Amino acid sequence: MKRNLVRxxxxxxxxxxxxxxxxxxxxxxxxxxAANSKLEIGxxxxxxxxxxxxxxxxxxxxxxxxxxxDYFQERVDDLGEKYGVEPTRRHTGLSGYKKLLESKxxxxxxxxxxxxxxxxxAAAVAAGKHxxxxxxxxxxxxxxxxxxxxxxxxxxxxxxFLIDFQSRTDPxxxxxxxxxxxxxxxxxxxxxxxxxxxxxxxxxxxGSPEAxxxxxxxxxxLSGDIITEQxxxxxxxxxxxxxxxPLCAVGRGGRKLRVDVGDCWDHFEVIFDFPEDIxxxxxxxxxxxxxxxxxARVYGETGTIDAHYGGVVNIKGDKPYEGGETKGIFTDGAVxxxxxxxxxxxxxxxxNPTVAPSVRSNLTTILGRTAxxxxxxxxxxxxxxxxxxxxxxxxxxxx
Ligand SMILES: NC(=O)c1ccc[n+]([C@@H]2O[C@H](COP(=O)([O-])OP(=O)(O)OC[C@H]3O[C@@H](n4cnc5c(N)ncnc54)[C@H](O)[C@@H]3O)[C@@H](O)[C@H]2O)c1
Numbered sequence: 001m002k003r004n005l006v007r008x009x010x011x012x013x014x015x016x017x018x019x020x021x022x023x024x025x026x027x028x029x030x031x032x033x034a035a036n037s038k039l040e041i042g043x044x045x046x047x048x049x050x051x052x053x054x055x056x057x058x059x060x061x062x063x064x065x066x067x068x069x070d071y072f073q074e075r076v077d078d079l080g081e082k083y084g085v086e087p088t089r090r091h092t093g094l095s096g097y098k099k100l101l102e103s104k105x106x107x108x109x110x111x112x113x114x115x116x117x118x119x120x121x122a123a124a125v126a127a128g129k130h131x132x133x134x135x136x137x138x139x140x141x142x143x144x145x146x147x148x149x150x151x152x153x154x155x156x157x158x159x160x161f162l163i164d165f166q167s168r169t170d171p172x173x174x175x176x177x178x179x180x181x182x183x184x185x186x187x188x189x190x191x192x193x194x195x196x197x198x199x200x201x202x203x204x205x206x207g208s209p210e211a212x213x214x215x216x217x218x219x220x221x222l223s224g225d226i227i228t229e230q231x232x233x234x235x236x237x238x239x240x241x242x243x244x245x246p247l248c249a250v251g252r253g254g255r256k257l258r259v260d261v262g263d264c265w266d267h268f269e270v271i272f273d274f275p276e277d278i279x280x281x282x283x284x285x286x287x288x289x290x291x292x293x294x295x296a297r298v299y300g301e302t303g304t305i306d307a308h309y310g311g312v313v314n315i316k317g318d319k320p321y322e323g324g325e326t327k328g329i330f331t332d333g334a335v336x337x338x339x340x341x342x343x344x345x346x347x348x349x350x351x352n353p354t355v356a357p358s359v360r361s362n363l364t365t366i367l368g369r370t371a372x373x374x375x376x377x378x379x380x381x382x383x384x385x386x387x388x389x390x391x392x393x394x395x396x397x398x399x
């Protein structure tokens with residue numbers, strides 16, 4: 001309860017993002033003068049992706065992992081041992097990231113459960129650290145607004161702030177979407193998007209607050225549900241191709257098979273209305289086997305863009321584009337984002353272009369989720385006006 005109040009006040013006042021104290025980290029990075037030194041980075045969230053991405057930061061050659069934070073001691077020790085992080089720089093508990101931010105480092109990678117991204121990103125910017133943030137940026141509307149404010153505050157403070165979506169870095173995706181923008185599939189009629197996959201494994205036997213945190217991916221409030229946490233990749237591609245946010249949505253879905261843990265649904269079906277009478281149908285399942293895919297396809301008057309995360313990206317029609325396979329996108333995209341983040345910092349480009357499209361696609365997932373939960377048509381305007389905040393229910397966890 002206390003924790004939720006803190007979070008609510010944080011989101012309401014915009015503390016951390018709007019009312020920032022000005023501290024510029026390592027001004028020499030701005031001018032690219034420190035060519036021989038490495039950026040010192042801290043990892044917030046030392047679980048699966050945190051540990052995996054720490055390796056990619058080290059492999060880049062321009063970073064040194066110097067600190068880490070996680071709720072659990074064993075997670076920071078695991079990551080810490082692997083990358084030589086001193087025990088005094090391994091921070092635990094829900095607020096351990098604050099101690100990490102007080103220490104001497106240039107940047108952070110935020111790899112914690114999505115519900116914590118807004119407060120951690122705002123605190124990072126307030127502390128003068130460059131922020132590399134895993135998707136999704138947030139689980140609710142106030143969280144998305146907070147990330148938007150943090151992105152702007154970062155730019156004002158000459159800090160890099162990058163959201164790690166992989167498809168927007170891929171050359172085939174970039175070329176194909178560019179061609180659609182140039183009118184190569186003609187007037188856009190409609191589209192579809194899908195995230196179809198099997199169920200995920202348990203991280204802990206359910207039954208305690210700690211187990212719930214370990215199983216955050218099955219928890220609506222901690223993850224934003226599968227439509228926000230996982231399916232966002234497909235809806236991010238769709239909103240990128242259409243270069244628009246939906247006006248309204250109707251949806252259905254439920255929880256049929258995966259009922260042994262958490263409260264997330266295991267399937268969603270949503271119809272989104274976009275400007276210019278463009279309708280997008282969206283399908284999602286996180287259960288069963290077969291037909292797995294992460295895709296968006298948009299149909300135009302003279303052609304179709306067919307874009308699959310981890311599969312083929314092309315355009316068929318009057319002006320075809322052969323495109324190619326994006327098999328390595330999961331790693332390649334993160335590697336490219338890590339390189340871009342480094343370049344932004346060392347060359348002083350703080351325009352932070354990944355923030356706006358990430359806010360848009362994140363809100364799109366929340367619109368679809370709200371429509372499906374309520375069973376009613378929900379407009380974008382209504383969703384923004386209501387500004388529903390999810391209750392994280394963090395009682396029983398160490399602060
Ligand atoms: N392709 C992708 O872009 C991709 C793939 C996988 C995961 N992700 C994202 O990466 C993030 C982490 O996912 P994961 O798969 O590593 O999950 P994970 O559960 O393996 O790791 C998350 C870690 O965060 C820790 N944590 C919990 N509360 C914390 C807090 N308050 N402060 C710091 N750490 C805290 C957990 O204990 C856990 O160790 C999520 O946002 C997820 O959506 C992105």
